[in-house]
Amino acid sequence: MTNMTRHQISKSDRKWIEVFKKKPIGIHPPELMRLLNRLRGEAIEGKFVLVIDRPYEEWVVAELQGRGKPLKYHNIRVSSREEGEWEIFKLRWHRHTGEVLE
Amino acid sequence: MLKITGYSDQISVVLGDKISFMVNCEHPSYEADIVRVICGDVNPDGPGFNEDVIDSPVSGTYNGRKQEIYAGSFAMVESSALLENLESFTVQVMVWPTTPRKGVQSLVAKWSVPDNSGFALEIDESGGIAFLVGDGKGKVDTVSIGKPMVEYEWYFAAASYNADNKEVTVYQEPMVEYPPIDDASTVTKKVSVAPAANAVPLMMAARCKAPKGDVVIGDAYYNGKLDSPAIVEGVLSRAEMEMILNRKAPTTLENRIIGAWDFSLDITETTITDTSSHRLHGKICHMPTRGVTGYNWTGEELRWKHAREEYGAIRFHEDDVYDAGWDVDFELTIPDSMKSGIYAARVTSGEDEEYIPFVVRPKPGREKKVCFLFPSASYMAYANEHFGTDPWPAELMTHRAIELDKHHVFLNEHREYGHSLYDRHSDGSGIHISSRLRPILNMRPKVQTVLGGEGSQLWQFAADTHITVWLEAMGYDYDVITDEDIHYRGTDVLKPYNVVLTSSHNEYYSKAMYDAVFDYIHQGGRLIYMGGNGFYWRVSYHQTAPGVIEIRRAEGGSRAWAPKSGEYYTGFTCEYSGLWRRQGRTGPNVMAGVGFSSEGFDISSYYRRNPDSFNSRVAFIFEGVGKDELIGDFGLIGGGAAGLELDRVEREFGTPPHALCLASSENHTDTFLVVVEDILFNLPGSGGQENEWVRGDLCFFETPNGGAVFSASSMAWAGSLPHNDFQNNVSRITKNVLDRFVDPKPFPIKKAPAPPMKDSYTWRVKGSTPTAGAAE
Ligand SMILES: [Fe+2]
Numbered sequence: 001m002t003n004m005t006r007h008q009i010s011k012s013d014r015k016w017i018e019v020f021k022k023k024p025i026g027i028h029p030p031e032l033m034r035l036l037n038r039l040r041g042e043a044i045e046g047k048f049v050l051v052i053d054r055p056y057e058e059w060v061v062a063e064l065q066g067r068g069k070p071l072k073y074h075n076i077r078v079s080s081r082e083e084g085e086w087e088i089f090k091l092r093w094h095r096h097t098g099e100v101l102e
Numbered sequence: 103m104l105k106i107t108g109y110s111d112q113i114s115v116v117l118g119d120k121i122s123f124m125v126n127c128e129h130p131s132y133e134a135d136i137v138r139v140i141c142g143d144v145n146p147d148g149p150g151f152n153e154d155v156i157d158s159p160v161s162g163t164y165n166g167r168k169q170e171i172y173a174g175s176f177a178m179v180e181s182s183a184l185l186e187n188l189e190s191f192t193v194q195v196m197v198w199p200t201t202p203r204k205g206v207q208s209l210v211a212k213w214s215v216p217d218n219s220g221f222a223l224e225i226d227e228s229g230g231i232a233f234l235v236g237d238g239k240g241k242v243d244t245v246s247i248g249k250p251m252v253e254y255e256w257y258f259a260a261a262s263y264n265a266d267n268k269e270v271t272v273y274q275e276p277m278v279e280y281p282p283i284d285d286a287s288t289v290t291k292k293v294s295v296a297p298a299a300n301a302v303p304l305m306m307a308a309r310c311k312a313p314k315g316d317v318v319i320g321d322a323y324y325n326g327k328l329d330s331p332a333i334v335e336g337v338l339s340r341a342e343m344e345m346i347l348n349r350k351a352p353t354t355l356e357n358r359i360i361g362a363w364d365f366s367l368d369i370t371e372t373t374i375t376d377t378s379s380h381r382l383h384g385k386i387c388h389m390p391t392r393g394v395t396g397y398n399w400t401g402e403e404l405r406w407k408h409a410r411e412e413y414g415a416i417r418f419h420e421d422d423v424y425d426a427g428w429d430v431d432f433e434l435t436i437p438d439s440m441k442s443g444i445y446a447a448r449v450t451s452g453e454d455e456e457y458i459p460f461v462v463r464p465k466p467g468r469e470k471k472v473c474f475l476f477p478s479a480s481y482m483a484y485a486n487e488h489f490g491t492d493p494w495p496a497e498l499m500t501h502r503a504i505e506l507d508k509h510h511v512f513l514n515e516h517r518e519y520g521h522s523l524y525d526r527h528s529d530g531s532g533i534h535i536s537s538r539l540r541p542i543l544n545m546r547p548k549v550q551t552v553l554g555g556e557g558s559q560l561w562q563f564a565a566d567t568h569i570t571v572w573l574e575a576m577g578y579d580y581d582v583i584t585d586e587d588i589h590y591r592g593t594d595v596l597k598p599y600n601v602v603l604t605s606s607h608n609e610y611y612s613k614a615m616y617d618a619v620f621d622y623i624h625q626g627g628r629l630i631y632m633g634g635n636g637f638y639w640r641v642s643y644h645q646t647a648p649g650v651i652e653i654r655r656a657e658g659g660s661r662a663w664a665p666k667s668g669e670y671y672t673g674f675t676c677e678y679s680g681l682w683r684r685q686g687r688t689g690p691n692v693m694a695g696v697g698f699s700s701e702g703f704d705i706s707s708y709y710r711r712n713p714d715s716f717n718s719r720v721a722f723i724f725e726g727v728g729k730d731e732l733i734g735d736f737g738l739i740g741g742g743a744a745g746l747e748l749d750r751v752e753r754e755f756g757t758p759p760h761a762l763c764l765a766s767s768e769n770h771t772d773t774f775l776v777v778v779e780d781i782l783f784n785l786p787g788s789g790g791q792e793n794e795w796v797r798g799d800l801c802f803f804e805t806p807n808g809g810a811v812f813s814a815s816s817m818a819w820a821g822s823l824p825h826n827d828f829q830n831n832v833s834r835i836t837k838n839v840l841d842r843f844v845d846p847k848p849f850p851i852k853k854a855p856a857p858p859m860k861d862s863y864t865w866r867v868k869g870s871t872p873t874a875g876a877a878e
Contacts, residue, residue, distance in 0.1 A: 025502050025556055026705050027771045027791065040497040047497070049490065049504040051511065052550060056145050059505065067492050067528075068517055071506075081503070081556070088503050 007038040009096045017093070017101065024085035039092040048088040053077070059084050061091070104512040105129060106166075106449050106456040107519075107541040109426065113478045113649070114584040117465045120435045123458055124428035126541075127166030129451035134432055135161045139444045139459065141571035142547025142564040145557065148738050149571050149824040151548070156445070160434050166451065169429065171540060173518040174323035175422035176308035177363075177374050179384035184360055185212060185333075186299040191360065192338040193223050193233075194260035194273075194346065195306075196329035196397040198415065200529035202229040202251045207324035208309040209259060210331050212302065215311040215321045218242050219298040222309055223261050224322065225251070230285070231274040233261035238298035245291045247274040249284055256329075256397040257285075258347070262337040268293050273340070277397060288340075304361075304382075306331055307390070307418035315427060317387045323420035325529040329396045330414055332362040349377070366414040369393045369406060369673050372647055374416075389424035389535050389650060391417040393673030395666065404668055407676045419527040423520035424650060425539040436462055442581040444476065444570060446547070457546045459563065464581045469598035471844050472580040474569060477608040478538070479585040479615065479641060481562055482651055485542040486513050487522035490552040494662070500552060500703040501773045505559065507550045509543035519543070523610075523653050524662040532663025534672075537650040553703045555740030555818060565739065565820060566605040569632055572823040573603075576837060585611075588618040589643055596622040601843035606633040606820045607747065610641045610651070613677060620693055626807035628843035630836070634747035634798065634817035635698045637690040640682050642674035656680030658779045660698065681779065683755055692756035694813045695801040696749035702774030702790065706745020706818040708735035709765035709800060717762055719849070720802050722842045723812070724764075727831050733765055733800075734832045739821030743767075743832045746817035748774070748798035753859050760857070761803035767816065770796050800835075808848035812839045 016032045028036065042048075045066045050059040051073070061076040061084065074091075078084040090101045108125040115121045125132070141152035155161075179185070193210050201207075202225050211222035211234075219238030226232035229250030236242040251257055256277040263270050271290040279286075302310040306328055308320030332346050335358040345351040346362065359378040367375040369392045376382040386392075393406045396415040403409035434447075442464040446457040461476050489496045490504040491514040497504050513519055520540055521533045544551060544563070551561040558565075573580050580603075587595050589612050596602055596618060608631075611619075616637065623629045639659070641651045655661040656670035659681045672679050683689035683697060690697035710732060715724055727733070734743020744767030751757045770790025780795060781788070790796040798815040805811060814820075814836075822832035 027769075030772070033772060036501065037498060040501065041495055042497075044491075044493040047504070049506055051506045052508070055507075055548070055550065056147075062506075064491060068514060070515060071511060081505075084505075085503050 005037045005041050007034050009035065009038060020089060021086055024082055024089070039089065039096070042092070048091055050078070050081070050084045050088070061087055104456070104508060104543070105454045106132060106451060107543065108447070108449060108456050108458045109539060109541045110447065110458050110460050111539070112460065113538055114461045114463050114587050115436050116463050117436050117438060120433055121460060122430040122433045123447045124169065124426065125164070125431040125449055126169040126428065127449070127451060128168055129166045129454065131163055132166050132449050132451040133163055135448045136434060137446055137448045139446050139547055139567060139570070140574055142567040143558050143560060143738065144548050145738060148558055149575070152571060153547070156440060158434060158437070160432055160447065164431060171423060171426045171518040172314070172319045173388065173423040173520060174308055174320055174420045175386065175388040175390035175418045176320050176323065177306040177384055177386045177390070177416065178303040178318065179361065179376070179382050180303055181212070181301045182382060184380055184382070185304055186301065188360070189265040190263060190336050192260060192262040192334045192336065192343065193221070193332070194258070194343050195223065195331040196347070197251070197257045197259045198254065198327035198397070199225060199251050199325065200253055200531065201325040202253060204325065206322045208305065208307065208322040209324060209328060210304070210306050210333070211309040212300065212304045213309040214238070214300040214302045215309055217300070219300040220302070221263065221297040223259060225324070231257070231259045231272055233270055233272045235263070235270070235293050235295055235297040237295040238300065241295045243293040243295050245270040245272045245289055245293065247272055247287045247289055249274065249287055251285055252276070252280070252283060260343055263297065264337045265296065268296060304384070317427070324418050325420055325527070327394060327415040327417045329365065330363070333360040334358050335360055364414055365392065365416045366396070366410045369413065370645055370675060386416065388422045389537065389647070390419065390422055391534050391673055393669070393671060393676065395668040399668055401668065405671050405676065419529065419531070421517050421520065421528050422535070423518065423540055424537045424647070426541070444582055459545060461582050461584050463583045463587055470579045470581050471600045472573070472578050472840070473596065473599040473602045474573065474580050474582045475588070475602055475604050475608065476582050476584040477562070477605040479610040479612065479651055480605070480608055481542065481545045482536045482538050483523040483610045483641070483653070484544060484562055485522050485536050485538065486519050487544060488513060488525045492525060496552055499773070501771070502556065502704050504552055505550060509546070509549055513543060526663060532655065532665065534654060534665070535650060535652045539649045553746065555703055555746050556705050557741055558738040558821065560739065560821070562605070562607055565817070568738065568820040568823055569603065569605065572828060572833065572836070575828045578840070585615055589614045593618040593621040593625070596627060597625070599627065600846060601628040601630060601840060603630045604632050604636060606817045608633055608636040609638045610653070611637055611639070611682065612641055612643055616682065616688060616693070623805045623809045623811055624807065626809045628809055629694070629811045630839055630843065631694040631811065631813040631815070632820055634749055634815055635701070637682055637693045638698055640677060640679050640685060642672040642677050642679065644674045654679035657684060660701070660777050660779065683779070687756065689756050690749060691752055694749070694811055695757045695761040695803050696751050696799055696813045696815045697755050698777050699748050699750040699780070699798070700770070700774045700777060700790065700796040701747040702771055703746060704740065704771055704773050706737060706740030706742030707767050707769050708742050709733040709744055709767045709798070711765045712763050714762040715764040720762055720764060723802065723835055723838050725838050726834050731831060733835065734819065734822045736825045736830065737818055737822030737832070738824065739818035743819050743822040744770070744798040744816045748796070749813065749815035750795060750797055750799045751801055757801070758803045759859070761801055764800040764802055767798040804849045804851060810843065810849055812843070
């Protein structure tokens with residue numbers, strides 16, 4: 001499966017980074033939705049997910065490798081969902097634009 | 103990875119019944135107890151995990167042992183002298199392969215894997231038909247077509263073996279010709295060995311590796327359909343094979359048939375019938391799909407009962423699983439001290455634990471006034487879902503990062519545990535059949551799920567314990583009965599109750615279940631529909647095999663897959679499956695006044711009171727709730743009472759004309775979209791920020807004979823009950839309704855002319871919130 005949407009990420013999307021960081025889950029303006037549809041609609045191979053390590057306390061970032069295949073774990077631990085959203089956003093932003101976000 | 107898994111033989115038991123528990127445990131030993139499950143939510147923001155350990159003879163230490171599931175469906179015919187003493191013979195079958203290139207897949211075989219004896223008509227590594235003979239002493243010979251078949255196309259496949267000169271002829275003929283595709287051939291070759299006799303079963307869609315109980319452990323499982331397999335004495339000409347296939351053989355040829363299996367004769371059963379005089383009947387294992395179109399389906403009839411002879415195929419999958427078939431580890435005879443409720447066998451070893459839930463229903467005559475209807479059919483529908491790990495756009499549905507719990511990671515790699523009715527088989531086809539005779543790792547307390555919304559992130563079983571913990575906190579005495587109880591025993595099971603509460607998501611209903619609830623509320627019963635997207639899909643229970651349901655997601659609806667044309671009627675019962683809403687005067691709106699409107703899995707919202715809520719008929723519901731108070735702007739499931747899946751009133755779909763639309767939710771995110779079954783043309787403005795149809799409606803109406811219905815119309819409603827130590831307006835409204843519904847006093851009915859239809863079925867972007875039914 002390839003990406004679900006054809007929105008191409010460009011410089012004009014940069015303005016949404018901070019908006020997303022402040023509120024990763026919830027009502028978003030249509031332009032940010034479009035950006036997130038692109039990032040969240042990634043193919044299953046290499047898709048970033050959070051694996052619950054300690055329920056409601058700690059999560060680990062991992063990548064799906066495909067149906068039935070073992071996960072690839074990243075050395076990124078987070079202690080909230082919001083933090084997890086941001087870590088995944090940064091990884092995806094880098095994957096799509098080559099730019100490293102702090 | 104999970105090291106303990108288990109299941110029980112029954113989901114609902116009553117005083118004196120014996121229930122068996124089967125456990126797979128990789129640890130040398132484990133502790134087991136029986137617990138009553140009160141709250142399965144471990145979220146620190148919630149009411150707290152709550153279970154009662156029951157004093158029972160189960161409590162103790164047990165030896166752990168590994169138990170495996172051998173998934174993959176097949177058909178088998180016990181060995182017999184006739185099948186063991188074949189001389190020259192021909193074996194033939196119609197084949198519709200879905201994964202011809204996956205590797206060796208056995209089609210019709212009397213083949214013993216450990217000693218390589220017998221014969222097998224199969225798909226080999228080339229993706230084409232091959233015939234295998236083995237002498238059982240180490241020599242195997244193959245005759246192969248060597249040309250891959252096209253996926254999802256019918257082929258005639260056959261092989262003849264001449265015992266006099268060891269000549270084998272193999273046939274592969276497509277029914278449809280694609281000029282440049284080279285996929286037809288006949289190959290004749292002498293083999294070096296004769297097929298040795300063995301005592302293993304004749305198998306279709308797998309070969310025999312080892313016996314296990316009254317079935318076998320298979321090998322080389324096949325994905326696809328088989329139709330009209332036959333074995334005939336002698337080397338048949340192609341014309342004779344065609345006569346056998348068409349069941350129009352002259353007597354001389356007919357007398358040579360060893361076995362000719364017509365799968366259309368017992369579609370609803372677990373047997374297969376040999377139409378030859380030898381009566382070498384067999385059975386199916388791990389529930390392949392029946393009532394599917396055969397090679398000769400014309401498209402003129404869509405219901406298999408009407409053209410049975412065109413539905414002679416069975417569809418097999420390497421990952422079908424019905425009964426895990428594990429050995430029993432411990433049992434419990436239900437003692438008098440166990441009151442009706444939700445229980446589980448709790449199995450622990452060190453850090454690892456497993457819960458195997460079951461329900462104790464009340465002994466007839468001892469029912470209380472309040473009943474919680476445990477939605478076992480819907481739990482089975484979602485059993486072992488793979489939303490987060492399989493290729494579909496789950497994260498676009500949720501608009502949150504996918505969170506995998508332990509069981510998701512386990513299930514992704516343990517496909518033998520089977521799938522949910524939302525998943526797809528390894529060949530990409532939708533799962534039609536789901537069983538509870540296997541560990542259902544998401545029907546557990548504590549587990550989180552991808553769709554469960556921000557917050558506790560619970561779905562179904564664990565989420566439904568928000569209802570049970572609330573009932574306990576409010577001091578209600580209640581019974582629990584399951585979908586299977588109302589399916590098998592009908593409305594009489596509900597009759598003793600003044601009020602029945604559903605779960606948060608009672609989506610899957612058989613005809614018997616639907617009728618039981620419908621008749622209950624029309625004979626004076628009161629229903630509190632505590633959920634969203636309930637009474638939605640029509641499913642069939644198998645008529646002889648316990649604990650298994652089938653669905654065909656026919657025609658429309660919000661669905662994870664679509665069945666093939668001609669396959670909208672279940673094999674189990676030949677019922678037209680799909681949405682209840684399409685089935686005459688039925689459907690969620692008819693039952694509960696509301697029907698599925700929208701879904702979203704990020705954050706939930708609140709309800710605002712409508713003018714109908716000030717009607718004197720419903721004054722009791724809003725006692726203690728302010729005029730402008732937002733209802734449920736808090737909660738453990740998405741942070742609001744209106745979320746996940748929502749329902750709305752719609753007269754056009756059967757909402758009673760006198761139903762009151764008390765409150766409606768609003769301000770949902772744009773991940774909440776109008777459901778596809780309400781869309782004729784796609785139009786802009788279908789998201790929660792813009793569309794009037796994206797909402798949940800609190801709804802009330804009276805039913806004949808003193809009955810009534812209250813609908814919450816949201817899966818997240820229950821998640822708001824525990825907020826602020828159960829002191830909140832969602833809890834208040836639910837309690838107001840429950841207290842009034844428990845009271846047998848009939849609802850006052852004042853006859854009045856029918857009101858004009860207020861709502862109309864038109865696309866609404868913004869504008870006024872429609873309400874249904876009459877005012878004063
Ligand atoms: Fe559902």
